Amino acid sequence: MKFLYNAIVLTFFGAILLLQSCGINSNLMFKQAKGEINNDSIPLKPTEAYRISADDKISFTLATNNGASIIEGISGVSKETKNNTSSVEYLVRTNGEVELPVLGKVLIAGLTVEECEDKLIDLFSVEYQNPFVQVKITNQRVIVFPGNGSDATVIQLVNSNTTLMEALALAGGITERGKANTVKIMRRVNGERQIYVLDLSTIEGLQYVDMIVQANDYIYVEPAPEIAKEISKDVVPIVSLLSSALIIFTTINLLK
DSSP states (O other), X not given: OHHHHHHHHXXXXXXXXXXXXXXTTTTOOSOOXXXXXXXXXXXXXXXXXXBOOTTOEEEEEEESGGGHHHHHHHHTOOOOOOOOXXXXXXXXXXXXXXXXXXXXXXXXXXXXXXXXXXXXXXHHTTTSSSOEEEEEESOOEEEEEOSSSSOOEEEEOOSTTOBHHHHHHHTTSOOTTEEEEEEEEEEEETTEEEEEEEOOSSGGGHHHHTOBOOTTOEEEEEEOOOHHHHHXXXXXXXXXXXXXXXXXXXXXXXXX
8 A cells, every 4th residue: 555655646746747847838929927018109000111121122113214114105105115124023132232233232221112212213313314213122021920829921011001900811810719809019110129919809909900010020919828728738648657657556566
């Protein structure tokens, strides 16, 4: 009996130690302590224009005579036009430069799209008469975690005015496990990530669904913890192993 008692105690404490080492809901990210959330100034529209950064890809359209050839092409007037370069992408390198036809290397990191257009107009004006330039960033995207913890979807921003609701819809919507009352928008502002926590679980959340998302935003729907499922997955095999060991030890003791 003393051996059986010691085996039971050993099994009990072994299970506790192993339980403490289990990673229950360890896939949950971006946890915040209560009182750390500040929703006083959630920006429904971008506070400033997006600035081009390293690893962005751009395309541009170039036409002479202030874009007259573009209008002539649309209206069907048969006049010689410049080649449309909007289908070609150019990578912004880590040093902030992009290599463009005719111009060569141009530093554009840190510029808004409008500022980049103005800079290219000035540079192209050396070779072309009254150049007209349109610039587009082609790889703008946001990452959406719809509520399953580690699952995520990369959404390409085709339009500059894509809303939060559109981004969530493109990601398949909030999952069954997702908490609609805790949707976190993580946005880089002045080099740092700002976190805005939105409650979309009530009708009052309509004020946030038209929030304009920006390139490189993270949209994280906090998942509900699955404690019972995690415990059963991590602990049951351990308890089963210890129980089997206990049965073996008890059987050996009885046979003596």
